[in-house]
Amino acid sequence: MPEQQEISLSILKKRWLKFKTLRRGYYSFILLIILYGLSWFLPLLINNRALVVKYNDEIYFPVISGYHAGSFFGQDVPGETIYRELKATWKAEDSDNWLIMPPYPYSPYEDITVQGNKMYEAPSKTHWLGTDNTGRDVFSRLCYAFNISISFALVLSTLNYILGVLIGGSMGYLGGKFDLIFQRIIEIWSSLPMLFVIIIISSIIRPSFFLLIFIYTIVNWIGMTYLMRAEFYREKSKDYVAAALSMGQSNFKVMFKHILPNSLVPIITYFPFSIVGGISALVGLDYLGFGMPPPTPSWGQMLDVGLQNISKYWMVMAPVGAQFITLIMVVFIGEAVREAFDPKVYSRLR
Amino acid sequence: MIPTFLGSTILIFVILQMAPGGPLERTIQQLQAGALQQGESVGSVGDIMSGGSSVLPESAMRELKRFYGFDKPVYQRYLIWLGIWPREIRHREVEFKEGLTEVQKNVGRGVYMTLKLEGDQVNVYDSDGQISPEWKASIDPEGSKENLVLATIFQTEFSGILTGNLGTSYTYDQPVTEVMAPRFKISMFFGLTGMFLSYIVCIPLGIRKALNHGSAFDFLSSVTIFVAYSIPGFALGGVLLVLFGGGSFWDVFPLGGFRSPSDVWDTLSWWGQVKDQLWHAILPIIAWSIGSFAGLTVLMKNSLLENISQDYIRTAFAKGLHEKRVIWVHAIRNSVIPIASGIGGIIGVVIAGSYLIEKVFNIDGFGKMGFQAILDRDYPITLGFLVIVVVIRLVANILSDIALATVDPRIRFK
Numbered sequence: 001m002p003e004q005q006e007i008s009l010s011i012l013k014k015r016w017l018k019f020k021t022l023r024r025g026y027y028s029f030i031l032l033i034i035l036y037g038l039s040w041f042l043p044l045l046i047n048n049r050a051l052v053v054k055y056n057d058e059i060y061f062p063v064i065s066g067y068h069a070g071s072f073f074g075q076d077v078p079g080e081t082i083y084r085e086l087k088a089t090w091k092a093e094d095s096d097n098w099l100i101m102p103p104y105p106y107s108p109y110e111d112i113t114v115q116g117n118k119m120y121e122a123p124s125k126t127h128w129l130g131t132d133n134t135g136r137d138v139f140s141r142l143c144y145a146f147n148i149s150i151s152f153a154l155v156l157s158t159l160n161y162i163l164g165v166l167i168g169g170s171m172g173y174l175g176g177k178f179d180l181i182f183q184r185i186i187e188i189w190s191s192l193p194m195l196f197v198i199i200i201i202s203s204i205i206r207p208s209f210f211l212l213i214f215i216y217t218i219v220n221w222i223g224m225t226y227l228m229r230a231e232f233y234r235e236k237s238k239d240y241v242a243a244a245l246s247m248g249q250s251n252f253k254v255m256f257k258h259i260l261p262n263s264l265v266p267i268i269t270y271f272p273f274s275i276v277g278g279i280s281a282l283v284g285l286d287y288l289g290f291g292m293p294p295p296t297p298s299w300g301q302m303l304d305v306g307l308q309n310i311s312k313y314w315m316v317m318a319p320v321g322a323q324f325i326t327l328i329m330v331v332f333i334g335e336a337v338r339e340a341f342d343p344k345v346y347s348r349l350r
Numbered sequence: 351m352i353p354t355f356l357g358s359t360i361l362i363f364v365i366l367q368m369a370p371g372g373p374l375e376r377t378i379q380q381l382q383a384g385a386l387q388q389g390e391s392v393g394s395v396g397d398i399m400s401g402g403s404s405v406l407p408e409s410a411m412r413e414l415k416r417f418y419g420f421d422k423p424v425y426q427r428y429l430i431w432l433g434i435w436p437r438e439i440r441h442r443e444v445e446f447k448e449g450l451t452e453v454q455k456n457v458g459r460g461v462y463m464t465l466k467l468e469g470d471q472v473n474v475y476d477s478d479g480q481i482s483p484e485w486k487a488s489i490d491p492e493g494s495k496e497n498l499v500l501a502t503i504f505q506t507e508f509s510g511i512l513t514g515n516l517g518t519s520y521t522y523d524q525p526v527t528e529v530m531a532p533r534f535k536i537s538m539f540f541g542l543t544g545m546f547l548s549y550i551v552c553i554p555l556g557i558r559k560a561l562n563h564g565s566a567f568d569f570l571s572s573v574t575i576f577v578a579y580s581i582p583g584f585a586l587g588g589v590l591l592v593l594f595g596g597g598s599f600w601d602v603f604p605l606g607g608f609r610s611p612s613d614v615w616d617t618l619s620w621w622g623q624v625k626d627q628l629w630h631a632i633l634p635i636i637a638w639s640i641g642s643f644a645g646l647t648v649l650m651k652n653s654l655l656e657n658i659s660q661d662y663i664r665t666a667f668a669k670g671l672h673e674k675r676v677i678w679v680h681a682i683r684n685s686v687i688p689i690a691s692g693i694g695g696i697i698g699v700v701i702a703g704s705y706l707i708e709k710v711f712n713i714d715g716f717g718k719m720g721f722q723a724i725l726d727r728d729y730p731i732t733l734g735f736l737v738i739v740v741v742i743r744l745v746a747n748i749l750s751d752i753a754l755a756t757v758d759p760r761i762r763f764k
Contacts, residue, residue: 188357193739199724200365200732280582284706287584288721307588307710310605316592320585327580335576344656 018340025336028329039147046140048107048114050083053099063102073097082115104128106137108144108297123314130314133305138314141297142322148298149326152213153278157271159217164224165260165267171225172232173255179229186222194219195284202290212291216281227270231263238262269341272334276327283323299323351744358740363428366729373520373727374418378411409443416502418729431517431733433510444472444487444501455503465503472501511737517730521723526734529719534738536608537716540631541704544638545696548646551639553689556650557682563655571647579644584706587637591710594633603633606712634711638704642696646689654685683757690757694750697742 009017020026044051049062055073062068062083070077075086084105090097106127112119112135121131129138171179201215235241236259244258285291286300294301299319306315419427429435444455444465453465463485464475472487487503509515516526559568581589594602609615609623609630618626657663658681666676705717720735722728755761 184353184357187354188361191354191358191740191743192362193736196720196724196736196739197365199721203724276580283582283585287706288709303585303588307591310591310595313592313599316588320581320589323585324577324581328576331576331580344652345659 015340018343019336022336022339025332025334025339028332029336032326032329032333035146036150039143039150042143042147043102045102046104046106046108046143047102048083048105048110050087050099050101053083053097055097055099077115085116104140106140108136108141109295110137111135120309120312122312129318130312132302132315133309138302138318141302142299142318144297145299145302145319146322146326148209148292148296149279149282149323150275152209152282153275156213156216156220156278156281157274159213160221160224160274161267161271163217163221164228167221168225168228169232169255169260172229172234173236173251173259175233175236182225186225189219190222192219195281198285199288199290202285206293207291209292209296212282212285216278220281224270224274227266228263231266232259235259235262265341269334269338272330272337275330276334279323279327279330283319351748355740355744359432359737360428362733362736362740363431364424366732367424367427373729374414374420376727377414377418429510431510433508433512433515435508436506437509438486438502438504438506440505442503444503463503465501472503474503511734516734516737519723519728519731521726521728521731526730529731530716530734530738533714533716533719536713537704537708540634540638540707540713540715541697543631544635545642547635548639548642552643552646553650553686556647557654557685559647559651560654560658560685561677563651575644575647578640581640582706583637583641583704584710586640587633587707587710590633590636604630606710608713608715634707634713637707637710646692646696649688649692650685653688654681657681657684687754687758690753691750693753694743694746694748697746697749 019029038045043063047063049066051061051063053060053062053073060068062081068081070079070081073081073086075081075089077085083099083101087099087101090099111117114135117131117135119131119133119135121127121135123130127137127139129142132138132141167182171182197219198215202212205211207215232255240262241254241258244254249258282291282298283300283303286298287304288300289304291300292298299322302319303316306312306317306319309315419430422430426435430437442455444453454462455465461476463482465487466473466475474482474485474487476482476485485503485505487501514527516530518524519526519529522529555571559571562568590603591605593599595605607630610618610626615623615626658677663676663681666680667673671680705715705721707713708715708718709721716735720732720739723731723735
């Protein structure tokens, strides 16, 4: 019956359809994807350099081409052009020259050294979330930090997964001495206070984005490894593995072609929570001053500065709020993914 | 457990010892900077610029190295620190000028020892001409030159963490244990109160949520749990400070500190002290407990839900037992098993993992001390701190096993 063939759905497709019905998680998912996608185009949306400048019949794209001195566009300022003022001047003069600013014309790095910027400005129409202790726009930094946080958590989780599947999978599948040795290593490693180890390492070498991820992966792979070990250990004894082995499949193929697809449920359901962990970890490290090198925008650094200026409420509320909204969206997604992939039906007598 | 302890301490020790910018280098830097500032031309400017340590006289370098214990290979330093390798104390330097093989040295209280250079080694003889049992001596290969043999005379003792000696802090100039004790108490106070509070809130809440699964109460409390899960304790602490700490909104609670400063504290009556303590502790404790709040409640709820749908509950109902008895005796007993096994992990996190909160509330606690020690390169404190954290975790693991065995009658350790 060909019709019936079409109706039957793969398990993944079924789960996806189930996920779509869980609206809280599904909408969070869509929204987060859109926001994260947009955040890669932040220089076009939130920046102090003009998108397009028409000056003396020439068209310039300062966002892409970068630095233009003020004198280049006939503006009398030291250093780089202040496009916001330039726009106002040209408008007042009613000149033929024009420029288009990004929708939110403040950059995350632009501090009081730029004319007209002030420290500790309360939220207003121009600075939506105020400015910080060096006159940098809080909203702008918040958005750039969003991109960095999510990217950090994504790369970190992916690396953890790769390590976890490789090591944990081998431990569960191979067993024996390999398993025993790694169990001891993990036992020792997990008895250390990890954040302190990171701080010790970070205080020796000033980490960059990828170095920080590398350090964090070294100390953070254990959770996933244990999960995968248990999963592979359980799957190993099932009939399909024996069947695959009896057909002469190599160990490598059995592990990654047969067992891995059957262990996808914990892998996928755990992923959002791994992201939550990654984001929180970065905020904590940045707060202590051992995260991204300054002046990289980061929620943790903003929180640190905010707490030093406790009377400027926006400097604390903005980063915490941004982190909170991001995390709760991820948690909603995680909850829905778990519900779709690993539904638990509770029956009650009364 | 003991191998794990040794393994972790070796790891910590090696990481710390291998780290550049340790206390020795830092002190040398400080001394150099000091010399530069004072304009003292101890060494020529070129020497300083080239980073040479020639600013310091050689003997001072040796003294420093010995003070920080860097005159020994790493494995010896580790064993000394453990307390199973003799620690050299009361150093005195002795010089054998060219041709001399015998030197008298005052070792304090008017006691003179005779050092004799015999072949490759130096032996110490007391006034009776016997080899001294207390004092030993060794040749310092770095300081010795062709016509001058440099030796040190010293006593030895076994003192390390196994004998309860964690060393002396570089920055506080006090024994590490004395630095730690008051701060540990503070962290214990917050940690245990926070843990206790989260248990007495989470377990009933989880039970109630499970019994009313799907109700409005369940939904509303779930929202709270989501919020609690999405906001780390220290970030919540920051928000609470802004809201209630008197910055921009309400001025209800103090901005931080464990309690009022001692000059105020001492004037308070007993009741006043209790009030003052609570006044300072409320916000930190909220921040402290929020971390385990979401996890514990959900764990309790899910495990009870799972148990309620099991067959043995059906059987219990079928026997004609009252619902209260079925739930509170049969189901709950099995549901607290996962909670009991998690108790160790929570203890470990609560005591040692809270320095972010301590930093936010400016509480001079255990975690903050450890963090500051790393910044200051105060190795005795850093090591002592890490060792205590490791021990707490190992003990906490045992505690969870005991708790598990107490709650779950099927598990017995033989």
